[in-house]
Amino acid sequence: MPPLSFRLRLFLSFSLLWLLFLVGALYLAGRGVERALRGHLDATLLEDARRAAEAYRKGQAGSLIATGGVYLHLYAEDGEPLLLTRPEHRLPREALKGAGETPRVAFQKGFAAAWVRTPLGVVALTQDTAPIDLALAALRRSLVEAFFLLFPLGLGLVYLTARLATRPLEAAAREIAQRSPERLDPVPLTLPQDEFGRMVEAVNALLKALKEAKEEERAFLAEASHELRTPLTVLLGHLDRLARNPLDGEALATARATAERMRRLVEDLLALARGEMGFSLNPHIVDLKALAQEAAREYGVAFGGEEAEVLGDPDRLLQMLRNLLSNGVRAAGKEGVRVRLRREGDQALLEVEDSGPGIPEDLLPHLFRRFARGPGGGTGLGLAIAQAIAQAHGGEIAVESRPGRTVFRVRLPLLEAEG
Incomplete structure (x- = not known):
């Protein structure tokens, strides 16, 4: 399996981040709205329960029964119902046993209730949660629709971002791939001084150093060839003279001097090569x-x-x-x-x-x-x-x-x- 390209890896990474962010944001939004609605209902019921208890203590209970969708119920001390304005909102006796003068609130199946102890018994106020449940269901549908709308839109933006972010790197990679020992010219890209820009600068510096080293090597070989060719030509010429006249002392002396010059030159070349690799001292x-x-x-x-x-x-x-x-x-x-x-x-x-x-x-x-x-x-x-x-x-x-x-x-x- 061929390795994934950098652009694809970047796209997949940012897509995963976008998915996690979107799911988390929508989940938190739904939970926040739900807490706000239920919290508002809790606060309303507690306030109504407090006012009802105060009214019963002052003998003003008649004006508070069943107003604004809130149903009022009266229970005996042992939890036996005395008055149920909405029978399906009946509270279990276990919940009423701990009733005190401070209102308490809880969510039951299909309704919310707040209760408080009064001189006449335990007063309970209830309210249907169906509107809240319907609103939350509608909200969840809207959030799911928002997810299926925003997720592909975000993927498109992530792809464009990945493409724009990796375009300079891909251009640099194409240019660098075209370089070879025969082509060491700098990469012709002008980038800002970010990671990509510094990378291209480093590659250009390396290419420049390689080009200079290659030019020095070419010059070294040319100079070495010239330095060896000249005395070798002279030496061959005097050896030819000696072949024709073995007693030519001048030609013999010149040949020896030329050979000695070549020996010194070769020794110098070897010494320099050893020095560049580290002299053996x-x-x-x-x-x-x-x-x-x-x-x-x-x-x-x-x-x-x-x-x-x-x-x-x-x-x-x-x-x-x-x-x-x-x-x-x-x-x-x-x-x-x-x-x-x-x-x-x-x-x-x-x-x-x-x-x-x-x-x-x-x-x-x-x-x-x-x-x-x-x-x-x-x-x-x-x-x-x-x-x-x-x-x-x-x-x-x-x-x-x-x-x-x-x-x-x-x-x-x-x-x-x-x-």
Whole structure:
């Protein structure tokens, strides 16, 4: 059995609510009218009984007998009838035994009665309830007719309400169902800021993120293909030269350099992929000063700083520093690069500064993305890998740049902070 649609479920739910409301309202209306009629009759009989008792006590009983549809009866103390103006309204003796000077009232079959003790005996006033019963029967018929008129009318209104309420959702569902990996454009619906509107906004935000991710993936593949195709073409060309002349030393050296460049590029790609999925770290206590000195000596740049220990993977941290230093050396040469290390609160602050031409302002927000290249060239992967390594160690890299001065600041938690 296929699942019910949301509109049908909404319609059935509101129809049930309408049914319960209508039945309850009509029932309460009928009960209210019945209580009002019987209550009015009770109050009238009690008042008449009180006046009759008072008249009998004052010797004025003759003027109160059988007026306005009210029948007056007189009983002895033991309940024996002395005067019955309407014999079918006779009260049972059990009801009269408890009669006192305060009037009492009760409904009997076909009539209502109020009785009170007087000097002459028990005076009872009765009145037919047939008019009330007829009125209540007519009222019940009217309520049933009202139900069969209002219930289908309410169902129609419920259906229209359900249709109007679910129309935006159905439109959004149709639009979303048309989306696919090849079509990620936003859902073209403008809705108020209610639950439906926020849902469509969330879906549009997700579609936008997926579209951007797909565009980045396409750009990544295009850039990776370009980066690999260029050195591969060069390598194949020099291998062809070597095939014709095995003793061509220049071709062999160029082929080796090209192969090394391709190896580094593939390693960078693999490292970045591992970083996005979570680097596999081998944490140790790392002397960050010694590690920075080693990287500075390797690239022949100046270093100055103080002692700092962090918990991390020394190979990954060294890879991060090498990527930052190679980026600075390409921009400013060895003489224009300086490395500094100091402690700042519970963090180690490592700065790589170069005096190169600077990074264009429009490139700064995207500098740590894959294949985002600065003026110094390169594959555009080194900075992305460096940022991934820093984040894997609970730190981050920030950059500040202007013509003649670019500073990369790496912040890592100190070992004391980790403990």
